Amino acid sequence: MVDDHLSRVFAALADPTRRDMVARLAVGDATVGELAEPYDVSFQAVSKHIKVLTDAGLVSQSRDAQRRPCHLEAEVFDLMTKWIERYRQQAQERYERLDAVLAEMKSAEQPAKPRHRKQGAAS
Amino acid sequence: MVDDHLSRVFAALADPTRRDMVARLAVGDATVGELAEPYDVSFQAVSKHIKVLTDAGLVSQSRDAQRRPCHLEAEVFDLMTKWIERYRQQAQERYERLDAVLAEMKSAEQPAKPRHRKQGAAS
DNA sequence: TCACTATTCAACTATCTGGTTGACAACGAC
DNA sequence: GTCGTTGTCAACCAGATAGTTGAATAGTGA
Numbered sequence: 001m002v003d004d005h006l007s008r009v010f011a012a013l014a015d016p017t018r019r020d021m022v023a024r025l026a027v028g029d030a031t032v033g034e035l036a037e038p039y040d041v042s043f044q045a046v047s048k049h050i051k052v053l054t055d056a057g058l059v060s061q062s063r064d065a066q067r068r069p070c071h072l073e074a075e076v077f078d079l080m081t082k083w084i085e086r087y088r089q090q091a092q093e094r095y096e097r098l099d100a101v102l103a104e105m106k107s108a109e110q111p112a113k114p115r116h117r118k119q120g121a122a123s
Numbered sequence: 124m125v126d127d128h129l130s131r132v133f134a135a136l137a138d139p140t141r142r143d144m145v146a147r148l149a150v151g152d153a154t155v156g157e158l159a160e161p162y163d164v165s166f167q168a169v170s171k172h173i174k175v176l177t178d179a180g181l182v183s184q185s186r187d188a189q190r191r192p193c194h195l196e197a198e199v200f201d202l203m204t205k206w207i208e209r210y211r212q213q214a215q216e217r218y219e220r221l222d223a224v225l226a227e228m229k230s231a232e233q234p235a236k237p238r239h240r241k242q243g244a245a246s
Numbered sequence: 247t248c249a250c251t252a253t254t255c256a257a258c259t260a261t262c263t264g265g266t267t268g269a270c271a272a273c274g275a276c
Numbered sequence: 277g278t279c280g281t282t283g284t285c286a287a288c289c290a291g292a293t294a295g296t297t298g299a300a301t302a303g304t305g306a
Contacts, residue, residue, distance in 0.1 A: 134293095140294095171295085
């Protein structure tokens with residue numbers, strides 16, 4: 001349903017088993033069988049997890065006889081960190097601005113109780 | 124089902140509508156009604172999305188009369204970036220190590236004896 | 247008190263997800 | 277060719293999710 005890249009990446013990493021596999025692949029490439037070993041789920045379930053990761057672009061698979069070694073594609077992480085950083089930073093700046101405004105209000109005078117300040121959002 | 128924090132955060136951001144809301148909240152706090160406005164889904168659906176975001180710790184809600192202003196909790200982003208950076212870096216280092224090994228192999232195959240072998244690559 | 251606004255809760259439905267099992271495709275070895 | 281290994285595909289099931297509508301709650305204003 002949700003088919004944009006970023007959604008697929010986040011969704012892929014929302015599963016602890018798949019994050020675990022990513023952690024494993026960060027150490028080095030591995031075949032499906034090697035990845036499946038630590039878990040007591042079926043081989044096919046692991047194969048499905050890998051499909052989710054490859055669909056998200058986080059993992060690529062090559063061919064070695066009947067084996068399909070998996071390789072971590074670390075560049076996709078940049079897509080996420082860029083998105084995250086953008087809004088983290090934006091929120092951070094806003095927080096600092098608000099902080100400054102509050103400090104200014106405080107150092108000014110306090111006429112009455114400043115009801116609620118929730119102005120300024122509205123895009 | 125999956126109840127660890129990181130999974131909830133990733134899952135929350137796997138939906139483009141919720142990412143959109145986060146983007147909106149990075150600009151400034153907003154009430155549920157203000158957040159709902161751009162979308163043509165029901166008010167209740169938006170309320171549910173906000174619940175997912177608050178459960179993930181990405182958003183907090185306060186009280187202002189009958190309004191429930193939403194506030195972005197940017198610190199949670201750190202949890203993600205830490206996780207991502209860890210494995211991105213690990214993969215990057217491995218890639219560079221592999222690169223070095225390949226370069227060495229290449230220089231070794233040409234002349235009869237260049238002799239200084241490195242340790243076996245990651246495996 | 248009543249009406250209004252803002253938001254959540256409860257129940258229901260359709261779709262997605264993660265797991266299962268069984269069949270089968272690709273490949274190397276015999 | 278046949279066998280064992282490695283992995284995928286298809287069908288199915290249970291539980292979660294995202295949406296719906298209708299009712300309920302909480303606060304404001306008259």
